[in-house]
Amino acid sequence: MPTPLYNALKDYAAKNPVRYHMPGHKGKFLPLPELMGLAPLDVTELPSTGNLYTAGAPFDEAQRLWADLFGFENCQFLTGGSTMGIHTGLALCARPGSRVLMDRNCHRAAFNALALLDLEPVYLERPWLAEENLIGPVSPEDVGKMLDQNPDIKMVCITSPTYAGVLSDIGAISRIVHAHGGKLFVDGAHGAHLTFLGEMTCYCEADAVVVSAHKTLPAMGQSALLFVNWMELDKVRQMASVYGSSSPSYPMMASLDAARQWLVDGGALDYLRTAARVARLRERFPALKGGTLKLDPCRFTLKVKDGPAFTKQLEERGVYPEMEDGGHVVFICTAQDSDGDFDNLEQVLEELCSQMGDCLPIPAPPVPKQVISPRQALFAPSRMRSLKDCEGEIAASQIAPYPPGVPVLAPGEQITKKELAYLREIGYNMLSEVRTVSGGFV
Numbered sequence: 001m002p003t004p005l006y007n008a009l010k011d012y013a014a015k016n017p018v019r020y021h022m023p024g025h026k027g028k029f030l031p032l033p034e035l036m037g038l039a040p041l042d043v044t045e046l047p048s049t050g051n052l053y054t055a056g057a058p059f060d061e062a063q064r065l066w067a068d069l070f071g072f073e074n075c076q077f078l079t080g081g082s083t084m085g086i087h088t089g090l091a092l093c094a095r096p097g098s099r100v101l102m103d104r105n106c107h108r109a110a111f112n113a114l115a116l117l118d119l120e121p122v123y124l125e126r127p128w129l130a131e132e133n134l135i136g137p138v139s140p141e142d143v144g145k146m147l148d149q150n151p152d153i154k155m156v157c158i159t160s161p162t163y164a165g166v167l168s169d170i171g172a173i174s175r176i177v178h179a180h181g182g183k184l185f186v187d188g189a190h191g192a193h194l195t196f197l198g199e200m201t202c203y204c205e206a207d208a209v210v211v212s213a214h215k216t217l218p219a220m221g222q223s224a225l226l227f228v229n230w231m232e233l234d235k236v237r238q239m240a241s242v243y244g245s246s247s248p249s250y251p252m253m254a255s256l257d258a259a260r261q262w263l264v265d266g267g268a269l270d271y272l273r274t275a276a277r278v279a280r281l282r283e284r285f286p287a288l289k290g291g292t293l294k295l296d297p298c299r300f301t302l303k304v305k306d307g308p309a310f311t312k313q314l315e316e317r318g319v320y321p322e323m324e325d326g327g328h329v330v331f332i333c334t335a336q337d338s339d340g341d342f343d344n345l346e347q348v349l350e351e352l353c354s355q356m357g358d359c360l361p362i363p364a365p366p367v368p369k370q371v372i373s374p375r376q377a378l379f380a381p382s383r384m385r386s387l388k389d390c391e392g393e394i395a396a397s398q399i400a401p402y403p404p405g406v407p408v409l410a411p412g413e414q415i416t417k418k419e420l421a422y423l424r425e426i427g428y429n430m431l432s433e434v435r436t437v438s439g440g441f442v
């Protein structure tokens with residue numbers, strides 16, 4: 001079985017080694033019975049197990065096999081989720097201190113990367129789909145216009161798919177960014193499975209994309225993959241090591257190795273079955289349906305009148321969705337959802353049919369005024385305050401309903417009546433404490 005990393009770990013374990021190295025459980029004992037089976041594979045950097053951040057076996061081959069599958073020049077394993085991949089990828093694609101074009105729909109990890117790299121964001125807003133009560137895909141034309149208006153910008157960062165499963169045309173956007181001499185970074189955290197549905201042949205036109213293997217593939221929590229084109233591989237490894245642990249988890253990385261082989265051995269076909277079941281759910285119930293909108297075929301986004309109440313009823317029936325945002329309930333569907341699971345879901349949804357349908361649309365307010373840079377805001381003296389008392393303050397961290405983790409306010413932006421009214425309307429807890437700047441920024 002071509003699983004180079006997993007094989008190396010098993011070979012080492014088979015020697016019954018006397019381990020005078022990390023980790024402290026020595027491959028013998030973890031005080032939870034469920035974890036015991038993993039202990040022998042949980043090792044450290046040894047001549048035969050390699051080093052994630054340097055060239056050599058077994059990582060070179062394990063990562064090359066993934067890169068080939070995605071049609072990229074190189075792949076970097078990540079043990080810190082897409083969060084680590086976003087930080088690494090933006091550090092590789094953007095010159096510190098430069099201006100960048102950033103999809104406002106980005107995850108908080110991208111906003112933190114702005115601060116760490118002292119990047120100045122120009123935000124790219126997405127079209128609001130009133131009939132779906134959701135944001136739509138990134139418009140390639142808007143990207144082109146923004147780059148024409150801001151010729152100094154040489155890095156664009158977008159998210160595709162969105163939490164709700166909306167896909168943007170990465171190929172078209174890549175070509176526009178490249179025609180302007182820039183680099184495109186894609187946060188594809190939710191799209192690790194798309195390649196196996198023939199949907200994402202054009203991820204590979206981007207300069208870099210990160211996918212959370214753990215979100216939609218049978219891989220361990222936090223495991224993710226960064227794919228890159230046209231970059232010096234040593235630089236990629238070096239930058240990953242800046243954001244990653246110097247003791248990355250071998251079981252997690254072995255799970256990446258094994259997930260790929262499982263997909264190649266036929267697991268990928270199971271995603272087609274999942275997509276067919278999701279198509280049926282979309283037909284039977286009021287849901288995000290596609291049409292002109294391009295959607296992740298495995299994401300089921302149900303339209304409901306009252307998200308929290310609907311989710312509570314699902315949970316009472318033993319069904320736990322990924323998230324709700326007031327008017328939608330999002331179900332992450334993967335190859336591990338059996339036909340029996342889907343039958344059960346359909347049955348439960350039948351019972352709740354009367355509570356489905358459109359809720360009142362609540363479009364997010366326009367991007368607030370940025371008063372200080374994300375970096376100034378992150379590192380300035382700050383204090384915790386109850387959100388309801390924050391009018392006029394400057395946000396020191398994101399204020400983002402999570403999930404989906406898209407900031408209504410980003411660090412450095414002024415909190416006004418408008419954003420507070422919106423947060424109140426979507427049911428955000430106004431008594432929650434948020435961090436605001438208390439002065440002294442430079």
Ligand SMILES: Cc1ncc(COP(=O)(O)O)c(C=O)c1O
Pocket residue numbers: 080081082083084106107109159163187189190212222224404405
């Ligand atoms: C769009 C998006 N990007 C990045 C992340 C972070 O991914 P991870 O949890 O793998 O670090 C998330 C997490 O939910 C996300 O939704």
